[in-house]
Amino acid sequence: MKIFAMLPLLDWLALAAFLAIWVGYVAFARVWGRRQRSLLSTTNRYRRYWMEQATAREPRMLDGMITQNLSSTPAFFCSTTIIVIGGLFALLGTTDRAAEFVREFPFAQPTPMLVFEFKIVLLVAIFVYAYFRFSWSMRQYTFVALVIGSMPPAEEFEAGRYDRKKYAGRAGALVAAAAEAFNDGLRAYYFSFAAMGWFFSPAVLMLAAVLVAIVLYSREFRSEVLAVLRD
Numbered sequence: 001m002k003i004f005a006m007l008p009l010l011d012w013l014a015l016a017a018f019l020a021i022w023v024g025y026v027a028f029a030r031v032w033g034r035r036q037r038s039l040l041s042t043t044n045r046y047r048r049y050w051m052e053q054a055t056a057r058e059p060r061m062l063d064g065m066i067t068q069n070l071s072s073t074p075a076f077f078c079s080t081t082i083i084v085i086g087g088l089f090a091l092l093g094t095t096d097r098a099a100e101f102v103r104e105f106p107f108a109q110p111t112p113m114l115v116f117e118f119k120i121v122l123l124v125a126i127f128v129y130a131y132f133r134f135s136w137s138m139r140q141y142t143f144v145a146l147v148i149g150s151m152p153p154a155e156e157f158e159a160g161r162y163d164r165k166k167y168a169g170r171a172g173a174l175v176a177a178a179a180e181a182f183n184d185g186l187r188a189y190y191f192s193f194a195a196m197g198w199f200f201s202p203a204v205l206m207l208a209a210v211l212v213a214i215v216l217y218s219r220e221f222r223s224e225v226l227a228v229l230r231d
Helices: 001-004 009-036 039-055 061-092 095-103 113-149 154-158 164-199 202-221 223-230
Strands: none
Touching: 009 039, 009 113, 009 164, 009 202, 039 164, 039 202, 039 223, 061 113, 061 164, 095 113, 113 164, 164 202
16 A cells, blocks of 8 residues: 555546546547547448358358458467566566666656556556457457358358348457457557656656547548548
């Protein structure tokens, strides 16, 4: 409980602002993405189109290969995140040298060692959250592969024995959920860079969080890729 007494009020306010910007942006992106199509909601349309094509395709080896390729990215980030978490725990054993390095920066605010370790723990928590989102995304892609593998033959859909739109909608929703979980993990990586600013000062933490939110907004709502996909 010593950390609560040692951490200045400005740092607590900066930490609260950082979390509020992160959570607030996620909520904003979900709500605003329904009104003005975001990169995620726009690509979800293509995921639905993909699954509609899969119901008419026979065999579905191509769809299985696409699903495998999509799942490889969150799998890579899962393994990378584990390495990052391990490195952060190793850093906890050498906090004195790390703190000395940070103090060399002219704008860095000197902090007690316990507070410095608490900031490292915050980074650990961010990457643990990212790991859970990436691993959940990877697992959801296995469900997508299961749904594709269980699809009835194309002629069964043509004969009207199964509802093609309903089946494609269910499969597309699964792919969209996997993509959203992966997107959450990527956002955690972005905000981890903002959290590093706390090692210098609470003002840098807040400024970095705002800049990350602006970068995310520009890429999810104002990017050239989005303009191409909308056309």
